[in-house]
Each structure stands twice: as C-alpha cells, then as structure tokens.
Amino acid sequence: METAVRFDAVSRIFGDVRAVDSVTLDVHEGEFFAMLGPSGSGKTTCLRLIAGFERPTSGDVNIFGQNSTNIPPYRRPVNTVFQDYALFPHLNVQDNVAYGLKISGVGKAERHRAADEILEMVALGGHSKRKPSELSGGQRQRVALARALVNKPRVLLLDEPLGALDLKLREQMQSELKALQRQLGVTFVFVTHDQGEALSMADRVAVFNDGKIQQLDAPQVLYYKPQTAFVADFVGSSNVLPPDMVARLTGRSVQASLRPEAISLSDTGLEGVVAEHSFLGANTRLKVDVSRTQISVLLPKGAQIPNDGDHVNLSWDAADLHVMAGDNE
Amino acid sequence: MHSKAPLGLKVAAGAGLLFLHLPILLIFVYAFTTEDKSYQWPPPGLTLKWFAVTWNRSDVWEALTLSLKVASISTVIAMVLGTLCAAAVARSSFFGRETVSLLVILPIALPGIITGISLRSAFNLADIPFSFWTIVLGHATFCIVVVYNNAVARFRRTSGSLVEASLDLGATYFQTFRFIILPNIATALLAGGMLAFALSFDEVIVTTFTAGQQQTLPIWMLEELVRPRQRPVTNVVAMVVVLVTFLPILGAYYLTRGTDTVAGQSK
Structure with a gap:
C-alpha cells in the first residue's frame, strides 16, 4: 500500500x-x-x-x-x-x-x-x-x-x-x-x-x-x-481512574481507563455513592462518587436502578480495566 | 413601515424638493432664452441657437476635453490603487492596518481647500510645475477614497475561502483574480469608478490650487460668471455637466443596489 x-x-x-x-x-x-x-x-x-x-x-x-x-x-x-x-x-x-x-x-x-x-x-x-x-x-x-x-x-x-x-x-x-x-x-x-x-x-x-x-x-x-x-475521555467518554485508585485495585500505580458499559452493580467490589442518574432511553447513566473520583456507569435496560444517595458496589471484568501507557501525570 | 403621511408633511416635503430643484430647472430654461443681457423672466422667446454657439466655441471644447481627460485618468489611477489598497486592508492583517485605512479616507474628510493648499505647497517645494498631471494627482487623492470605500465593503462581504477554493481547484493567483475575484467585485468597482469620475468632473477647489493655466469645465464656468460673453452658453454647458455627472451616479446607484447578500456566505 x-x-x-x-x-x-x-x-x-x-x-x-x-x-x-x-x-x-x-x-x-x-x-x-x-x-x-x-x-x-x-x-x-x-x-x-x-x-x-x-x-x-x-x-x-x-x-x-x-x-x-x-x-x-x-x-x-x-x-x-x-x-x-x-x-x-x-x-x-x-x-x-x-x-x-x-x-x-x-x-x-x-x-x-x-x-x-x-x-x-x-x-x-x-x-x-x-x-x-x-x-x-x-x-x-x-x-x-x-x-x-x-x-x-x-x-x-x-x-x-x-x-x-x-x-x-x-x-x-x-x-x-x-x-x-x-x-x-x-x-x-x-x-x-x-x-x-x-x-x-x-x-x-x-x-x-x-x-x-x-x-x-x-x-x-x-x-x-x-x-x-x-483520548479515553474525548473519544469514548471513558472513566479515567487515577493512579492511587488503580494501585489499590491492581497494585500498579498508573492511570487506567474503564468503559462505563463494562461496569455492573454487584454485592462486592468498589464501593461508592450514587450522585445522580439520568435516563438515556436504551440505557441509564449513573454517576457514582468513589472517594474523590466520579465514575460513570451505563446500566442496560432492565437493570435495577438505585436511588441517588444509595451505596452501591461496582465490579467489572479484570480485562476491561485498561492500563494506559501514555501520560501518567 | 408604511403609513399615510399627513397633508402638511406632504406639502412641506414638496416645497423642500422644489426649493432644491427649481433653480436647476431655471438654469435649463435660460439655456433656451432669446435674451442674453439681463436674464429676464419669463424669457421673451425660446431658441436653440445657443447650442450652436456653444458648439462653435473652442474654449468650451478645450475645457470639456480637459475635464474628461482629468476625470478619466484620475478614475483609472483611483481604481487600480483603491482596489489594491482595499484588498490589502480587507484581506490581510498587518501592523498599522487601521492607520492606513484612516489615512486613505482622510482626503475626503478634509476640506478640499486644505487638500488643495497642501498639495500646492508640496508641488512648489518639490519644484513640480503645475500642469495637467498636477490636476490629475490632486483629483486622484479623493477619487481613491470613493473606489476604496466601495471595494473594501465588497471584499469584506466576499468570503475569503473563495480564493482558497479557486487555488485548490488548480487556478493560479492570476486566474483566481480573473475568474473569481473580479466578477465578485466588478459592480462595486464600476460604481466606485463612476462616482469618482463624477466627483472629479465637477471639482473646483482642489483644481484651483493644483492647476496652472489650464481650465477645467467648472473653472471655465466660474470664469464665465465673472466675465460673461454670450451668457446662455454657460447654461448650455451647465446642462452638459449635470448630465455627465448625474448619469454615472445614477448608474452607480443601480449597480450597487440589491447586493446586500454576502457573496460566498452559506446561510
């Protein structure tokens, strides 16, 4: 070519x-x-x-x-x-x-x-x-x-x-x-x-x-x-997890991206408080406060929608957490 | 907004227009009078003989040719320089652009007598003898302004990406000027040129200061008022001046009217 x-x-x-x-x-x-x-x-x-x-x-x-x-x-x-x-x-x-x-x-x-x-x-x-x-x-x-x-x-x-x-x-x-x-x-x-x-x-x-x-x-x-x-934010509106949070999850102090639709609510996992939710038609978007970071979660149709202020646990497939090689400022 | 005007306003407007235009009509009437000593009213009789007399007066022809030559050459100079200047000011940004823009417009804002005196002393200082060309230079100073103003407005309303589009499609700079820029500014240029021509044709003050022995038509008319011979000849010439200056202005008006949409702008 x-x-x-x-x-x-x-x-x-x-x-x-x-x-x-x-x-x-x-x-x-x-x-x-x-x-x-x-x-x-x-x-x-x-x-x-x-x-x-x-x-x-x-x-x-x-x-x-x-x-x-x-x-x-x-x-x-x-x-x-x-x-x-x-x-x-x-x-x-x-x-x-x-x-x-x-x-x-x-x-x-x-x-x-x-x-x-x-x-x-x-x-x-x-x-x-x-x-x-x-x-x-x-x-x-x-x-x-x-x-x-x-x-x-x-x-x-x-x-x-x-x-x-x-x-x-x-x-x-x-x-x-x-x-x-x-x-x-x-x-x-x-x-x-x-x-x-x-x-x-x-x-x-x-x-x-x-x-x-x-x-x-x-x-x-x-x-x-x-x-x-x-890129994570501009291209995919992806969550960018700060190094200290990634360090607690994986032991490596780097930035990582996590797609909102890869996250589900479960009984165990990362704890957070629902800050707001908005209905998008096919999905519902939750904003969940986890320590000082706000994580966006996209729930599919039919999923249980928590109320604002509820404590929730977030979990995902380990493969979905993408460690970013680029800028780690 | 259209509404019926009260009768009083109509009468006042009519009277105002009469006051402005009746004297001009009188000038025309006296061009046909049979009595040329005291301009008696009403004219005792009408005749066309003054047209023949005017036709045979060589001083009229000299003044008319000079005026036409001065107006044409000043207009051509003004169209070239005014367009170039407008293109520079409208299209690029450079240090002192606003100043240049102001300086170009200044000659028309200044009283003609100032322009005249300053040009005269400048020519004197530079040891330039007064001639046909000093008149042309004097007239070009204010003719440029008219062309510039028309052209700069049109340039500003013509989208700059037209030039890039033309270059992009393979046209050289010259082809772009010929096929894209010129057609888009042509009417503005023509209108500016016509106004410049009309301005130059009946200019008195600057001419007085920049002419040597030459007499342009308006100067000739002034002279005739002071030392008249065959007085109605002046009236005949006045009619010619009105036509020569009025027609271009009318033309300029029709050319620039209805061009309020921005060339190349997408709605």
Whole structure:
C-alpha cells in the first residue's frame, strides 16, 4: 500500500502558538482517515498543510512521495471540501463543478457533461442551472463535494463538511460519504470534532490535542484501548481512574481507563455513592462518587436502578480495566 | 413601515424638493432664452441657437476635453490603487492596518481647500510645475477614497475561502483574480469608478490650487460668471455637466443596489 500523505516532524507556529507541534503521520492510499480533536487542536491546520494553504514552520509534508513543502496549492493532486463550502456565488451549480476542469483546459461541452455526470452521482441532477444561493445547506454540501471530486483528486480533504447540517441530514451524509469513498477508492482525509462521526466513518483516526497527535489507531482500538487520559475521555467518554485508585485495585500505580458499559452493580467490589442518574432511553447513566473520583456507569435496560444517595458496589471484568501507557501525570 | 403621511408633511416635503430643484430647472430654461443681457423672466422667446454657439466655441471644447481627460485618468489611477489598497486592508492583517485605512479616507474628510493648499505647497517645494498631471494627482487623492470605500465593503462581504477554493481547484493567483475575484467585485468597482469620475468632473477647489493655466469645465464656468460673453452658453454647458455627472451616479446607484447578500456566505 502506497503512502498518500506523510508528515515528518511537521510544526506550524503562529506567533507563539504551536498550532501543529512536531506531528508525524502516514495516510495510506485509499483509506478513510479522520483527524479528530477539539477546536484549536491543530487538526484543521494539518489539513491546510496538506492542501498547501499553510506552510510548515519546520518538518516536511510529502504527498505521494513528493516533498510538497514548496508546491503551491494549485499544483497539488488534492482537492478540498470547505467547511463553509466556498461555492462561487456568481457561477451556477454546473459552472461551479466544472471550474477545476475549465482551469485545466477541458472544453466547454466536455466539462459540462462531466459536471452533470458527477452531479447525478451526488443526487443533484437537474440542478445544474441553479445559483448556489438557491440551494439548501445539504445541496450546497453535495455541490462542494462534486466540485472537488470531478477533478479526480488522489486525496480528498474534507474540513468538517457536515458541521452545518442538521442531525438527520448529517447521519444520512455520513453513510453516503462512506459509500462514496468505498466506490471511488479515493483517499479521504476528514477533519471533525465529532468523535461519533470519526469512529463510524474512518478506517483510522488521529486524535489531536494541543497540536500533538495523542493516538493514531483504528476506531475500535481508540475506543477500547485509549493510550492517554485525553483520548479515553474525548473519544469514548471513558472513566479515567487515577493512579492511587488503580494501585489499590491492581497494585500498579498508573492511570487506567474503564468503559462505563463494562461496569455492573454487584454485592462486592468498589464501593461508592450514587450522585445522580439520568435516563438515556436504551440505557441509564449513573454517576457514582468513589472517594474523590466520579465514575460513570451505563446500566442496560432492565437493570435495577438505585436511588441517588444509595451505596452501591461496582465490579467489572479484570480485562476491561485498561492500563494506559501514555501520560501518567 | 408604511403609513399615510399627513397633508402638511406632504406639502412641506414638496416645497423642500422644489426649493432644491427649481433653480436647476431655471438654469435649463435660460439655456433656451432669446435674451442674453439681463436674464429676464419669463424669457421673451425660446431658441436653440445657443447650442450652436456653444458648439462653435473652442474654449468650451478645450475645457470639456480637459475635464474628461482629468476625470478619466484620475478614475483609472483611483481604481487600480483603491482596489489594491482595499484588498490589502480587507484581506490581510498587518501592523498599522487601521492607520492606513484612516489615512486613505482622510482626503475626503478634509476640506478640499486644505487638500488643495497642501498639495500646492508640496508641488512648489518639490519644484513640480503645475500642469495637467498636477490636476490629475490632486483629483486622484479623493477619487481613491470613493473606489476604496466601495471595494473594501465588497471584499469584506466576499468570503475569503473563495480564493482558497479557486487555488485548490488548480487556478493560479492570476486566474483566481480573473475568474473569481473580479466578477465578485466588478459592480462595486464600476460604481466606485463612476462616482469618482463624477466627483472629479465637477471639482473646483482642489483644481484651483493644483492647476496652472489650464481650465477645467467648472473653472471655465466660474470664469464665465465673472466675465460673461454670450451668457446662455454657460447654461448650455451647465446642462452638459449635470448630465455627465448625474448619469454615472445614477448608474452607480443601480449597480450597487440589491447586493446586500454576502457573496460566498452559506446561510
């Protein structure tokens, strides 16, 4: 498998802010790669480094084996779907989509045919002559996607493309994007702050915080075996047990993560007091105070729900307690 | 909100408009009078002969050509510099940006007489002889402001990611300017240019200070008021000035109207 994008100790510094701090990563050709993190974590800057809108302060960005540090955006084999779509307001949908082809010298009839074909693929056939201002948010999103894909990029960059859509449309677009990526085989690099989106769509996820990659793994690994407290909390809303508690349980003084749904109530085990409970439909979430730590427990439907203030005992499979090798501060 | 205005208000508004526009109408009427010594009212008769007389007066033609040339060249200079300046101020942040923005607008906020005097002494100090080009420079100072103001407003309303999107789709910076930026700011530029042209065409004060022996049309008219010969010729020229300045302003109004939506903004 060829490497589509490689970051080699890339940093991007704005003033005294290290937006991207010595990031090294590989994106494989044909994979759906997600960059996940809270706002300001450096994920969007990484995307802009691939697109060529930013230059690294230090380190190298390679695209298909070519050092791209000094290659301008218009000569890179990548295309971007922008967060605000950035559709050209003075052009109709067809001319928006055909813009890249026009620039590369494709004739009018040919590029209009290609534009209509790809618009058909994103279910926007018959909208060619409309102006972007006459479309709904979801339709604009599809036009932006078509405009990028029509150029047959080797890497498609997506900057929070679903952020502006409502929940139902977002879920629909998630599965459509995933299907489209499978069908075309194009490498997707997808930036999002929504961990559900990243986990459900991506083959691999890079979790960003403070300009650094916290962990780069498949969704299942991130979820069940987080390496740092940040990943445990941000990706899976997992419980992070402090070293002193883990020391009492296992004898090793390290941080450990414990998934809320892995915990059950029993007669023996860790003692705690129920602080609050909330009904979530299929589950009920308990917050249980155990010494100075609050542990979140997800009880399945049908389980006995204790009252707030009740003393409970928490137990779990020893295998579910995941000791974190990462930061132990 | 629409509501019926009381009669008194309507009358007052009508009277105000009459007061503003009746004198202009009078100027037009006197362009057709047969009596040119004392501007008698009502005109004893109407004639078109003053149009022919004006047509044959070489001083009118010289003044008109000079004014048109000055206005055109100042407008072109203002459109280039004003657009570049607007692009810099609207698109990037740099040290002293707000100051630059203020300094660009200053010439139109300053009384024309100050601009005129300061330019005159500056030209004197630098030993630049007064000529066609000193008039153009004087006019360009305030023409830039009009273009800049129009362009900066449009730049601010045009989403910055449009430029990145164009680059991303393979267009060079020049292609991006040609295919994306220009179409989006064209109407604002045209409107700014028309206003600049109209401003320059009827400018008196700065011209007085920056001209040598040349007479632009407004200066020629002032001169005619003091030493009239064939008085209605001035009225005919006044009609021309009104048309030449009014039409571009009307055009600018129609071009910028209805462009309140933000270009490239997603709703």
